[in-house]
Amino acid sequence: MGAARDAVLARRSWPKVTDAAPTDAELLDLVQAASTVADHAALAPWRVIALRGDARVRLGEALVEASGSEGSAAEKLAGKPLRAPLLIALVAAVRPHPKVPAWEQEACAAGVGHTLALLLDDAGWGVMWRTGPFTRHPAVARMHGLGDGEHLLGWLYVGGRSAADRPQRRIGTRAADRFTALD
Numbered sequence: 021m022g023a024a025r026d027a028v029l030a031r032r033s034w035p036k037v038t039d040a041a042p043t044d045a046e047l048l049d050l051v052q053a054a055s056t057v058a059d060h061a062a063l064a065p066w067r068v069i070a071l072r073g074d075a076r077v078r079l080g081e082a083l084v085e086a087s088g089s090e091g092s093a094a095e096k097l098a099g100k101p102l103r104a105p106l107l108i109a110l111v112a113a114v115r116p117h118p119k120v121p122a123w124e125q126e127a128c129a130a131g132v133g134h135t136l137a138l139l140l141d142d143a144g145w146g147v148m149w150r151t152g153p154f155t156r157h158p159a160v161a162r163m164h165g166l167g168d169g170e171h172l173l174g175w176l177y178v179g180g181r182s183a184a185d186r187p188q189r190r191i192g193t194r195a196a197d198r199f200t201a202l203d
């Protein structure tokens with residue numbers, strides 16, 4: 021009992037990770053677990069895409085195309101996806117539904133992202149959810165092969181942990197400031 025609470029309290033984002041990464045089989049097992057999030061009408065309005073190796077280079081090129089930057093700015097942007105050996109693109113796959121509006125479907129997809137990040141953290145991987153100003157640019161969508169109604173929610177940057185790069189303790193949010201009870 022309390023394992024979920026412990027995992028949630030222990031999770032930290034790891035901005036710096038090593039070259040180690042889970043295999044597709046390990047990842048698929050965790051994605052399967054994350055697929056149990058609350059989902060109105062069981063639409064499963066999401067999918068994930070694992071980017072490794074050169075796919076990260078192509079993502080960097082797409083970010084540069086989206087930004088229109090050149091020179092050192094372009095070089096810096098192109099290097100961003102290379103900060104982790106594995107990027108998991110989180111895709112909201114929204115389709116028209118008479119009872120489930122787009123925002124509910126995006127909420128479900130975001131739930132998968134948070135749950136998958138937690139599961140990867142709990143499995144001992146370094147994880148950080150990242151986005152950026154070009155996350156929903158057409159060039160970036162094209163690079164991922166997104167279809168109609170598909171939008172990125174960002175990427176989970178995943179890699180190994182090294183003790184030297186252990187994140188600082190979090191200051192934290194005071195839940196009492198965010199809590200109201202109505203009778």
Ligand SMILES: Cc1cc2nc3c(=O)[nH]c(=O)nc-3n(C[C@H](O)[C@H](O)[C@H](O)COP(=O)(O)O)c2cc1C
Nearest residue numbers: 031032033034147148149150151152173174187190
């Ligand atoms: C949708 C989403 C997008 C994010 N994008 C970025 C980002 O681009 N850059 C960044 O530094 N943090 C980003 N964050 C925040 C980090 O993932 C992380 O939550 C934050 O650094 C606090 O660390 P913690 O998770 O250990 O509390 C994003 C979080 C979410 C949920």
